[in-house]
Amino acid sequence: MTTLHPLTQYTSTSHRMARRFIRRFIARPILSSVVAPSVEGQENVAGLEGAYIVVGNHSSHLDAPMMFTLLPSDITDNLATGAAADYFYRRRFVSKLTALFFNTYPIERKGKIKKSSGRGLKTQDGPSPAAGMTGRLLKAGIPILIFPEGTRSRDGRMGEFKAGAAALSQKLGVPIVPVALIGGYDAMPVGTFWPKRGRHRVKLVIGAPMHAEVDETVEHYNARIRACVAAMRATGHPHTGEGAEAA
Template sequence: MWYWLFKFVLMGPILRLIGRPKVEGLENIPASGPAILASNHLAVVDSFYLPLMVPRRIYFLAKSEYFTGTGLKGGFQRWFFSSSGQIPIDRSGADAAAGALLSARRMLDKGELMGMYPEGTRSPDGRLFKGKTGLARIAMETGVPVIPVAMIGTDDLNPPGTTIPRLARITVKVGKPLDFSRFDGMTGNRFIERAVTDEIMYELMQLSGQQYVDVYAASLKDKKPSASDEDDRPENPAA
């Protein structure tokens, strides 16, 4: 109930006023059944504008710290993220990535839409960065279609490091579903998973018009060498 109240009453009208959003290619999202919406990630508000413009409910993965706070603030935060379709994942320990993938698979098995950011974190400078292979792994294991989605203009409304939104014009571009059934039986092959991930990123580059950079966004933020795919730690979609 709270998800729809947020969308249509509490937050939706305000988001529409300040972002003047429009959506293209909405017909590419199935009316029912599981699918993964693979989106670029420019700003915190990506996780609000994408659900706003898609009729179906979308679920995202969020770090478990958002659900374990104490006191009034912790309670409000837990309620807000739960109500807005966020699924808690534990990002600590060696099994963090596996736990996140399992959570995503459970929702897909129920026929839901999963929103995922293959870059793993927000772009630090507006460019499109190398994708991590977790999304490809899920797509190959479940056989669900991957639908590329380009968020455009959200970083104008919510630039990195800012909390007060600015007036902007946001566009959500939905591409045609990608079918990776030709790779049936190849799950676990890191070269195939990389090929699938790169195909998704290419479609996002075409949709968004962003410049592509073949390094992980997190490596620029941390100023460290980029991690290998085996060390992927799923980021909170609203990070």
């Protein structure tokens, strides 16, 4: 019988306080030393509680650090994000480190199946302990972060959004929080391992929470979410979300 990956980390007060300390005294100072960050739209998520899905465009390794240091603390205190089980969860030290900085949970990719071990997760036939983590977290009231493009942009342009986040939002009745990340590609494009010199300007723009409309298809809802993120990315200002036109 397979033991599912525990949810203790995501509900623990001590874990939450440790992550808050790291964000404030380690991650945020490091980010501010290599880029010039700004954020707009915090009022759109004031008082937001429970489960929701933060979605954003993905163009740089700076995206996750930007999300976890620039979003309001009320959001990042509980926000969890998926990390490839076959890469980040092979070694216990790496998995613990990424969990502390980004509150990660394991997700499977390329059909690889994992099993818990003293050194992390290892490949083995059978059900995965990481199976269904995204849904389990949302049902437990834990908000999650998803980059719907699935991979970083290779040329700075925003790609198509996979419909997984929209489908989860619609199925579980949780809102989508659209976020646009601006400047990450110019500061740290694919193929680089550290931001360029000169403290490039980067910006996080937070839109108003979005919900699926009555009888709306997942495809149309997903297109509306993408249109909202694209509009904020183009203008550099928050969008209400609900008025975004699907492309």
